[in-house]
Amino acid sequence: MELLRNAVRPYAWGSRTTIAELLGKPVPAPHPEAELWMGAHPGDPSHLARTGLSLIDCIEADPERQLGAENAARWGNRLPFLLKILAVEEPLSLQAHPSAAQAADGYAREEALGIARDAGERNYPDPTAKPELVCALTEFHALAGFRDPHRTVALLDAVRTPSLSPYIDLLGDQPDSDGLRALFTTWITLPQTSLESLLPDLFDACVRHMKEHGEFTAECQTVLELGERYPGDAGVLAALLLNRLVLGPGEAIYLPAGNLHAYLHGTAVEILANSDNILRGGLTPKHVDVPELLRVLDFRCGDMPVTTGDHDGELRTYRTDAAEFELSRIEWQDDDRAEVAMPSGRPQIVVCTEGSVTVRGDSGEVALARGHSIWVPAADPELKVRPDGSGRAQIFIATVGAESPAHDTL
The missing domain is CATH 2.60.120.10 (Jelly Rolls)
Structure with missing residues (x-):
């Protein structure tokens, strides 16, 4: 066993206190710190504290000892997972991740086009899938998975305005996965002028619903917060379609390929396949590839399962x-x-x-x-x-x- 030195990723949505406190460093940090990476991803591998050797080089030097013969053969002498601590001070982008087949195809396509792996418009810097599981360390707020469409119609009815009515009826007339796909596709492709006229009406309706202490107060508050942070962003509308979750410490959700999600606030442990493939759908100034996102999204709907794990002796x-x-x-x-x-x-x-x-x-x-x-x-x-x-x-x-x-x- 070897102590590790790990990289901290300074994304803008991170916290200036959480990771610094965790590592016993001065608080506040000079800039937001979002993710502590532990693993062997080429973008920021861990290093052995004793020798300074990267975990990638350590594994490559003796893959059978480090990974085990079966895992070394199965994963091509590559550590297949990445472990992170997430410090979410501001919402992450609305995003989904591809399946193994989609990742391999997308990676090969972008390699053939000569798109640099660190280019802003690159969707597939890695040839592998990116399923992930996030487990809360503190109260952790998230949007994840498409809500049951009947519940979503009830939410939309609670904030109905004349400008929203055609979209509500689009889902109300077909409250299933196909209806969700149609509504999401319509909203994510709206012209900017349409968004700028539609969103203010939605915000006013959300304020009214909150003042009345309506059933969907938490969802309305999230819409208002996202609208203030990302003005004119179609992702604010898309957030209305997703399950709004609050995880307690030790509770976790699993996000397989195609699951649309956004982390809103809190601290968590995240484990994921060793990949950085992200298809964004909004709530970000970064690259959004709508056709590719629609290709990978899974519109199956319902409550998002929350787990506390299974007991295996002292392990959970x-x-x-x-x-x-x-x-x-x-x-x-x-x-x-x-x-x-x-x-x-x-x-x-x-x-x-x-x-x-x-x-x-x-x-x-x-x-x-x-x-x-x-x-x-x-x-x-x-x-x-x-x-x-x-x-x-x-x-x-x-x-x-x-x-x-x-x-x-x-």
């Missing part, structure tokens, strides 16, 4: 159908000093998100402070972890999926 594991990753959590309450055996035989990244712990194995032990992480090769024997001190402690363990179904949903 958040299982999905993503072959690329699996996330588990171990939590100790005050005065609980129990030593816990960690899984072994698979490559792992372990991050401490609360308190501090000691991880020990046959070759020694490592103290893991809050915000710090370690790399555990697949060849390492079983490790045990215990909390330090008397307060609460929590770690997350990221590894490859335990099952082996092919991951391709679209």
Whole structure:
């Protein structure tokens, strides 16, 4: 096992306090810090603290020891997952991610066109899918997945105005996935002049609904906040179609290919396939490719499942159908000093998100402070972890999926 040094991504939507506090650095940070990356993505790989070697080079030097022979063969000597801490101070863009087949096709197409992988108009910098799971560390607000269309019609009726009526009726006449596709496509392609006349009426209706303490107050407040932050953006209308979620600490949602979503506020652990492919649909000044977004979107609808994971002894594991990753959590309450055996035989990244712990194995032990992480090769024997001190402690363990179904949903 090796301590890691990890990169912090300074996106504008990030926090100037959350990641700095997590890492024990001065607060506030000089600029917004949005994501702490732990993994082997070429864009910002982790490095071994002891030698300075990047995790990519470490794996390439001995893939069978680092990943295990089966995983090395399966994933082409590449770590298939990326672990992040997200510090969401302002809403992220409305976005979806492609399936494996779509990613491979899109990557090959853009490579053939000679689009630089870091170009602003590039949709597919990676040839792989990007399913993801996000687990809340604090109260975490998100939009995710298309709401049941009957509920959406009820919401739209609650803020109905003459200018909105034709669009409400479009979904009301066909309250299913096809109706959602038709309405979303209409809204996302509206001319700017139409948006600028439609949105003020919507905002006025949302204010009225909130003053009346209506059923959809939270959704209306989100629309108003997004409208203030992204004036004239079609993504504000699209937000009306999505489930509005508030996750408590330890609660998680899984976002497979094609799921339209936007994170609004809070701190979370995110695990995802080792890819940076994003198709944006609004709420951003960045590149929005509407035809490509519509090609990957999944318009199946309904409530967004929220999970607290499955108990496996002291571990709580958040299982999905993503072959690329699996996330588990171990939590100790005050005065609980129990030593816990960690899984072994698979490559792992372990991050401490609360308190501090000691991880020990046959070759020694490592103290893991809050915000710090370690790399555990697949060849390492079983490790045990215990909390330090008397307060609460929590770690997350990221590894490859335990099952082996092919991951391709679209």
